[in-house]
Amino acid sequence: MIIKVYKYEWKLHTDVCGNIDFRQDPTRPPNGITNTTLRAETRRELIDIVWKWQDENDIGAGNWKPPVVFECGKPVGTMGYNGTIIKTNEELIASKYKELTWYAPKDNTKETP
Numbered sequence: 001m002i003i004k005v006y007k008y009e010w011k012l013h014t015d016v017c018g019n020i021d022f023r024q025d026p027t028r029p030p031n032g033i034t035n036t037t038l039r040a041e042t043r044r045e046l047i048d049i050v051w052k053w054q055d056e057n058d059i060g061a062g063n064w065k066p067p068v069v070f071e072c073g074k075p076v077g078t079m080g081y082n083g084t085i086i087k088t089n090e091e092l093i094a095s096k097y098k099e100l101t102w103y104a105p106k107d108n109t110k111e112t113p
Contacts, residue, residue, distance in 0.1 A: 010046040011039040012067040012079055014053065019062035033057050043071075047083035054081075 014035045018024025029035060038053060040046035046069070053059070066078040069085050077087040 009039060009041065009073075010043050010069065010071055011037055012046070012050070012069045013037045014050075015065040015067045016057075016059055016063045017065055019060060021062055024063075030058075030063060033059070043085065047079075047085075050079065050083060 014037075016029050016033055016035060017026045018028060018030050020026050024030050036053075038046065038049050040049050054064070061081040064081040066080055066086070068075045069077050069079050077085045079085050
């Protein structure tokens with residue numbers, strides 16, 4: 001197993017649900033789909049990885065729940081189905097971030113005076 005270490009990391013944790021238009025249960029991911037963490041060195045690379053994951057798992061816009069995007073461990077916005085990173089206000093990010101407390105990265109930064 002190869003573990004890639006990034007100097008500058010972008011990441012998100014996918015969050016998909018069933019699409020009621022296709023009689024899928026909207027309270028859980030479609031059959032066989034596992035939500036996962038996707039990581040990249042650049043924003044553009046993250047978008048490409050997300051699109052590939054969506055394609056491989058047959059995820060449509062009706063399945064996509066905009067996940068929080070992290071840049072170097074800090075939440076910066078949410079990602080729309082088309083890959084657009086929407087810089088939302090801090091209160092909205094904080095409320096969605098609370099849902100991800102089990103996933104939240106540890107803050108290893110130190111403040112300098």
